[in-house]
Amino acid sequence: MGCSPSRAIEGLAVHVKYLGVGDAATTMGAIEYLATAVERGSSRIADAGDAIAGAIEKLAVKVESASETIGQRITEDGSTRQ
Secondary structure (H helix, E strand, O other), X not given: OOOOHHHHHXXXXXXXXXXOOOOOOOOOOHHHHXXXXXXXXXXXXXXXXXXXXXXXXXXXXXXXHHHHHOOOEXXXXXXXXO
């Protein structure tokens, strides 16, 4: 009915392997691998946010320059004044 201790240990070893990343050439377990992937993804998102902020700042400078060129100043509420 039951299995031998060696078979039980062998079966346990097979299933513990699934907690890792299979046969990948890494010593990381699944949670460590996931944490690394999340960290990389978060870094890429932060870099993209920085790029967007830089583009917005450049656009704001261009809008400011253009509004001064035409003699109007755009206020924070969107209205214009001479």
